[in-house]
Amino acid sequence: MEILTTMDVFLQSGLVFSLIAMGYYISYTILDFPDLTVEGTFLTGAVVYGIMVENGINAWLGLLAAFLSGCFFGAITGILHVKCRIRPLLCGILVSTALISINLVLVGAGLMGSWMGDSISSINFGREALTLGKVFPFNLIPAKIEGIGVRNLVIFLVIVVFFQLMIDIFLKTKRGMLLFASGDNDRFVTTLSLDAGNNKILGLAIGNGYAAVAGVLYTLISGNVNQGMGIGTIVIGLASLIIGLSVFNRVTFLKPTSKVILGAVIYQMCLTIAQKLGVPSAYNKLIMAIIFTIALIVGQRMKRQKHGGKGKSGL
């Protein structure tokens, strides 16, 4: 029983963070853009969703609105980079810094009608709030069976698989292939008489939309929205991505998106095991960083073996 509840914990968080990792698959792996905006948009997604649900709006609409708000701020990062020629890292820092204020103001404005942003900083879901767990069809599933959060697991699984399919299908379309080409060889896209920059903006919008959805799902675990919950999501997302892609490097029958989801689950599993072994929670972020470092080193090795020493260095 003990092992099942442990699995429940890392499966839930693994699925949630797999969305960020899938977003990073677009922005980091395909477009080679280290996007720091995610830390802000993860929270923005949760905030937008929280406000809408608290105001009695359907949770599905809340999810959609969260996704779109993530896309919006991701696009701003992209525009700063493409149109204003600011370096990728700085674009992310700028937008995620701005989002700290925007998120605070949004919470105040959405719940109290105050645009000052000083009245309230977190959203605690009231009993009457119709969150995703209480809307059709998820309300038909029992919340817990023998201590395992079945309902959450089902919600996460359905949403993660849906968003995975969206990426897989999108990358097969003309626009998706063009997005891939923009990361692979933007000169080539230019000679096709197209602006590769627009595709970068699109990719960053999608990546941050996914991060925002992850934020929404995270509220189902935490039960509230607080301004600190975005911290560390960059490392979690990137580590999940790189673990997934390097561990399953040679597995050809899995799609990259599936590898990334598995990577996210493995990463959360490692963290949960560390906690179960009695490592104090103060060491959490340190362990996160160490696992990430190991993943990077192992990933480099595998990449070098695969390409026989040639190719781009760095993951």
Place this chain on the structure above:
Amino acid sequence: MIELRNITKIYNPGDLTETCLFKNFNFTVNDREFVSIVGSNGSGKTSLLNIICGSIPVEGGSIVLSGEDITKKPEHKRYANIGRVYQNPAMGTCANMTVLENMSLADNKGKFFGLSFGVNRRRADFYRTLLEQLGLGLEDKLNVKVGSLSGGQRQAMALLMTTMTPIEFLILDEHTAALDPKTAEIIMELTDKIVRQNNITTMMVTHNLRYAVEYGDRLVMMHAGQTIIDKWGNEKRQTSIDDIMTVFNRISVECGN
């Protein structure tokens, strides 16, 4: 017709390293003309191509393409009727995509890139016949990633992909320089065939004097931002590699090389 009118190009303006490459430079390429351009390093050959394509800005003058002033047009819009093949075979294709995917992307140039499926299997046979003409065995490698092809195969693909959709102008930037002599020969013959078949106005920069003499109907030699040889028709046909070499050596001596 490609017209460069009074072009001024200064590198690093306002800097200590400021160098003026072109000053009131004029150059015209007539319709359906195949121009070979030779010249030493730094003579302005590649800059000339970059100026036409909009890869680098100019400090003065205007670029007129088929009567339309395109001086202020952004680079990607100019490629609507310009095709370009680079020296580096990696530039003309996407390494991490398959041959079929690359061909599909190139095939869709000028059309809308929407949410319909990117690879049209019904066109696969058409791509296969195109690739067969190259004689490089690419027709059996439709699902192979382009990154695992040889430089020659990639360059042949790049050339094919650029000329798949109707274009008026073809810009070849030392496109055989990175290839072995045998492959370079194949690519050069293929280039000539495609250019003649489609009546494309072509500008080819090359370091291979023999190609410059053998191919094309006009030969231009550039030096320090000026054209010092410009031969057409009969006059060009009578020019030998030795003639060009003589001029080349004379310039080099003047420059102290």
